[in-house]
Amino acid sequence: MKTIVITGANTGIGLATAESFVQDGDHVIIACRNLDKAEKAKQYLESLNKGTVEIVQLDLNSLEQVNQAANQLLQKYPQIDVLVNNAGMMTPELEATVDGYEKQFGVNYLGPFLWTMKLLPAVKNSEHGRIIHLASMMHLMGSIKPENFKADQVKKYNGVLSYANSKLANLLFSNILAKQLEGTNVTSNALHPGGVDSEIYRELPKYQYKVIKLFLIPTTKPAALIKTIATDPKWANRNGDYVSLQTPAIKSSKAKDMQLAQQLYDQSIQFVGKYL
Numbered sequence: 403m404k405t406i407v408i409t410g411a412n413t414g415i416g417l418a419t420a421e422s423f424v425q426d427g428d429h430v431i432i433a434c435r436n437l438d439k440a441e442k443a444k445q446y447l448e449s450l451n452k453g454t455v456e457i458v459q460l461d462l463n464s465l466e467q468v469n470q471a472a473n474q475l476l477q478k479y480p481q482i483d484v485l486v487n488n489a490g491m492m493t494p495e496l497e498a499t500v501d502g503y504e505k506q507f508g509v510n511y512l513g514p515f516l517w518t519m520k521l522l523p524a525v526k527n528s529e530h531g532r533i534i535h536l537a538s539m540m541h542l543m544g545s546i547k548p549e550n551f552k553a554d555q556v557k558k559y560n561g562v563l564s565y566a567n568s569k570l571a572n573l574l575f576s577n578i579l580a581k582q583l584e585g586t587n588v589t590s591n592a593l594h595p596g597g598v599d600s601e602i603y604r605e606l607p608k609y610q611y612k613v614i615k616l617f618l619i620p621t622t623k624p625a626a627l628i629k630t631i632a633t634d635p636k637w638a639n640r641n642g643d644y645v646s647l648q649t650p651a652i653k654s655s656k657a658k659d660m661q662l663a664q665q666l667y668d669q670s671i672q673f674v675g676k677y678l
């Protein structure tokens with residue numbers, strides 16, 4: 403029985419991924435913001451009568467809360483076999499996290515960065531630790547500009563580009579982490595899950611959603627890919643990889659830039675340093 407941690411597993415791709423691990427009899431920790439939804443997800447997963455499920459409250463909007471949630475998890479679980487950084491959001495409005503970061507940068511990237519760095523020692527205690535990041539083909543439109551990190555410094559906000567930036571940051575983090583993990587028992591890989599029918603499109607106007615829905619795939623498809631990355635022996639030596647459902651796994655030149663990845667990593671360590 404493996405210990406699997408999945409963020410944002412109360413719905414969407416995260417829930418489908420949790421289900422696929424529970425079906426294998428694993429112990430799945432669903433790290434969720436909304437506890438009512440998490441409780442419903444837990445009840446559903448337990449009704450499958452296969453693996454076991456536990457909830458940890460995690461709000462990626464606050465570094466303090468991420469720190470607390472990670473500490474809580476580490477106290478109970480010295481070993482984590484698979485960490486799936488799935489939680490993510492989109493917002494058309496310029497908003498700030500509790501710590502003042504632009505919200506998509508903070509919730510989609512910086513919170514998960516701290517979460518991963520805190521949990522890394524436990525993943526290293528696994529014989530074959532796997533860290534999987536939900537990036538997106540949207541990273542192709544993304545860039546990393548330090549002046550966009552803090553909400554009050556953003557001059558011109560575009561919600562779609564901000565989402566793309568956060569997904570580029572996910573991919574850069576996966577790559578630099580993979581480099582750091584070379585020669586260890588842990589791998590770090592990223593994926594674009596395809597255009598997936600989940601709650602992420604909830605902010606879209608209804609008519610736009612109706613059109614987009616025609617092209618969306620079910621959550622079970624990315625869940626199966628995540629499971630393959632996490633468990634298939636063929637993935638044992640794949641580290642720093644990026645795969646994609648529906649579309650070719652094309653990485654932007656920025657996503658391949660290891661100097662940029664290192665710079666972002668160094669800045670991120672400074673931002674979250676007091677919790678490490």
Ligand SMILES: NC(=O)c1ccc[n+]([C@@H]2O[C@H](COP(=O)([O-])OP(=O)(O)OC[C@H]3O[C@@H](n4cnc5c(N)ncnc54)[C@H](OP(=O)(O)O)[C@@H]3O)[C@@H](O)[C@H]2O)c1
Binds near residue numbers: 598600602
């Ligand atoms: N769907 C797609 O087409 C698509 C395409 C490319 C990449 N992705 C990526 O795939 C991942 C999963 O997305 P999805 O499509 O399954 O979306 P979803 O159905 O909207 O699920 C997102 C999950 O993230 C959680 N979350 C949001 N803000 C959070 C916060 N502050 N703290 C903790 N958890 C938070 C949500 O929790 P609540 O229920 O509390 O809001 C929810 O559980 C995301 O990283 C997304 O960027 C999705």
